[in-house]
Amino acid sequence: MLDxxxxxxxxxxxxxxxxxxxxxxxxxxxxHFRFNNVLAFLFxxxxxxxxxxxxxxxxxxxxxxxxxxxxxxxxxxxxxxxxIHYIPYLFLSLMYFCYTIAFHFAISAPFLEDFYYPLYxxxxxxSISIYSLLIAYRHVKNPSDTLSPQHSFLSLLTVLSFxxxxxxxxxxxxxxxxxxxxxxxxxxxxxxLALAGLYIASYFYAANLNMFKAQAxxxxxxxxxxxxxxxxxxxxxxxxxxxxxxxxxxxxxxLAQHINSSPQACSKAMNEHLGKNFYELLAVYRIAYAKKLxxxxxxxxxxxxxxxxxxxxxxxxxxxxxxxxxEGCAPNAYRKSVESKSA
Numbered sequence: 434m435l436d437x438x439x440x441x442x443x444x445x446x447x448x449x450x451x452x453x454x455x456x457x458x459x460x461x462x463x464x465h466f467r468f469n470n471v472l473a474f475l476f477x478x479x480x481x482x483x484x485x486x487x488x489x490x491x492x493x494x495x496x497x498x499x500x501x502x503x504x505x506x507x508x509x510x511x512x513x514x515x516x517i518h519y520i521p522y523l524f525l526s527l528m529y530f531c532y533t534i535a536f537h538f539a540i541s542a543p544f545l546e547d548f549y550y551p552l553y554x555x556x557x558x559x560s561i562s563i564y565s566l567l568i569a570y571r572h573v574k575n576p577s578d579t580l581s582p583q584h585s586f587l588s589l590l591t592v593l594s595f596x597x598x599x600x601x602x603x604x605x606x607x608x609x610x611x612x613x614x615x616x617x618x619x620x621x622x623x624x625x626l627a628l629a630g631l632y633i634a635s636y637f638y639a640a641n642l643n644m645f646k647a648q649a650x651x652x653x654x655x656x657x658x659x660x661x662x663x664x665x666x667x668x669x670x671x672x673x674x675x676x677x678x679x680x681x682x683x684x685x686x687x688l689a690q691h692i693n694s695s696p697q698a699c700s701k702a703m704n705e706h707l708g709k710n711f712y713e714l715l716a717v718y719r720i721a722y723a724k725k726l727x728x729x730x731x732x733x734x735x736x737x738x739x740x741x742x743x744x745x746x747x748x749x750x751x752x753x754x755x756x757x758x759x760e761g762c763a764p765n766a767y768r769k770s771v772e773s774k775s776a
Contacts, residue, residue, distance in 0.1 A: 448477075449497075467508040468583055472633060475501045479630040486623070491550065493525035495557035495601075499564030502587075502594055506568045509583050510754065521560065525553055551605075558601035565595040586636050593632065597625045661702035667692040668699060668714075678718040679745045685711045716755040719744045723756065727768050731775060737764050 535542035723744040741752035
């Protein structure tokens with residue numbers, strides 16, 4: 434007779450299967466919403482993991498932390514995620530399922546008993562550390578023009594995850610020796626997992642709090658949107674007359690100085706009247722300039738990397754992301770359409 438732990442694990446596998454069906458957030462197009470969806474699932478995963486520890490379920494749930502962190506990083510940058518990253522989890526999950534069946538029905542399976550847990554104990558910290566380093570490498574190689582609060586949050590969460598992998602590695606080398614240098618490794622691991630869960634919960638709490646504050650501020654009767662209209666006009670006039678947006682070091686502070694205003698007033702005016710933040714507004718002018726360069730480069734001598742830099746973008750990834758967001762196609766596809774029209 435299979436007990437409740439088996440059915441709890443089956444329930445979680447069903448939830449995972451439903452998540453895998455929508456792994457790239459096809460129901461949610463906006464990248465920040467996709468990021469929040471992945472993060473919410475990571476939080477649910479942590480809760481299940483804590484439950485598994487309490488009821489002594491050895492499912493390889495820890496192999497999902499690394500891929501989910503990486504998926505959240507890709508979602509934040511508007512990139513797709515391949516299901517191939519979940520293969521290690523699926524493989525060990527199948528092993529654990531066979532091990533559970535063999536255990537409950539008293540079937541001798543020495544290979545599973547001797548191989549599964551040592552493999553899982555090493556694979557979990559290895560997965561977390563590799564994906565943490567991969568996320569760090571992506572941030573160094575392709576620095577984002579828009580360092581949003583989500584980017585900052587993910588960076589700290591990645592560091593915390595890498596810290597979790599260290600005691601996990603030590604525990605994997607000697608699973609029956611719970612202490613290392615006087616430190617109780619299981620307790621330390623549980624503490625770090627709990628901190629990660631609390632950190633994710635604090636993110637959603639802060640996000641909801643900011644949303645409520647924004648709604649409250651909009652409903653205030655003394656909010657005068659007309660007062661910021663001249664600031665928007667000054668910003669648009671400045672960007673149209675002086676191509677300062679081509680400077681990749683342009684900041685909100687510098688733009689505010691150009692029109693003799695404050696960064697706070699400029700940001701408020703852009704959000705209220707244009708529905709854009711500072712970097713999104715810059716992208717409109719930069720992409721328009723990039724399109725002009727592509728259209729004038731009839732012989733295709735300029736590389737897209739060069740065009741991106743000339744247009745004020747620090748990285749090609751940001752250039753591609755904003756170009757596709759505003760024009761509905763990649764820069765290379767736009768160049769081919771221009772060439773076909775001129776042919």
